Amino acid sequence: MPYLYIRVAEDENEEPMEIPSEDDGTVLLSSVAAQFPGACGLRYRNPETQCLRGVRLLEGVLYAPENDWGNLVYIVNYPKVSPTSDASEAASIYVSDNKRKMEEIDAASAVKVKRGFQKTSDLIVLGLPWKTTEQDLKDYFSTFGEVIMVQVKRDLKTGNSKGFGFVRFTDYETQIKVIAQRHLIDGRWCDCKLPNSKACPDDRKVFVGRCTEDMTAEELRQYFMQYGEVTDVFIPKPFRAFAFVTFADHQVAQALCGEDLIIKGVSVHISNAEPKHNNSRQMTEGGQSGAGGFSQGYGSNRSGANLAGMGLNPAMVGRCSAEELGGDGHAG
């Protein structure tokens, strides 16, 4: 509270800049980003453990560790770069603006490369006029970018349009653009959305393998915060040696995939969380903000008896891999 400014730097060796705090002692991410464009969070070196720690970030507000910013120098976090469109564009954004080191870019890119470019997905087109044909759809959407698929859903017997269809683009940029606006097609306003029927993997969620039992959800949250805002941590119970961590930014999640990270001295492996095999609606964006995200597995009143009885079976741990079982960390 008594600190009007906190010291923030790009790097532990860089000269810190003073960033203003709010009346309640928090610091707005936007205040940080005003001086460090592209910043997605803060981290700092814990003087006791010498480990890097993330600063709690919820909905754009950074909270002082232990309610006291102290006189530490905080380090800016940036999302790891993904070569979505082209590397030069990413470089121009993240390197020149943020003076990020080229090696970091390369490392992050290398991680991302195997996943390739950002995948596009089918988009549902709602509100089509009855008369609209697939050719009409193709003609219309081709003005935004290369179209690789269009469909108009019809009644099989009558052939009448059901008034909706699907479209898919080559480029993710096109998809973003198309979702962002309404579309006047053959005289009707139509919406393009991500379909909710398809079991699509949540690319903001990562699978954390080789977890040890003493890793609490809160500790995982604290750790992963250094990469970006964490919206959920889920640890299956009983202990299964893995966890799920969900980030606000899918780029952060994807950049981490494939990496081996050291948490509490233990090497954990990050990979994509496989989609859950439920066909219910996906959770609405921005709904519950994961403020209480570490509900399950946190404060754990885990039964030692059960665990002893289980006798941690590595085969079982391996088999479960990234398959998500149980809930999503959100009790109904």
Added chain:
DNA sequence: GTTGAGCGTT
């Protein structure tokens, strides 16, 4: 031949 929020026969 009608309808107008939604969610995809193969």
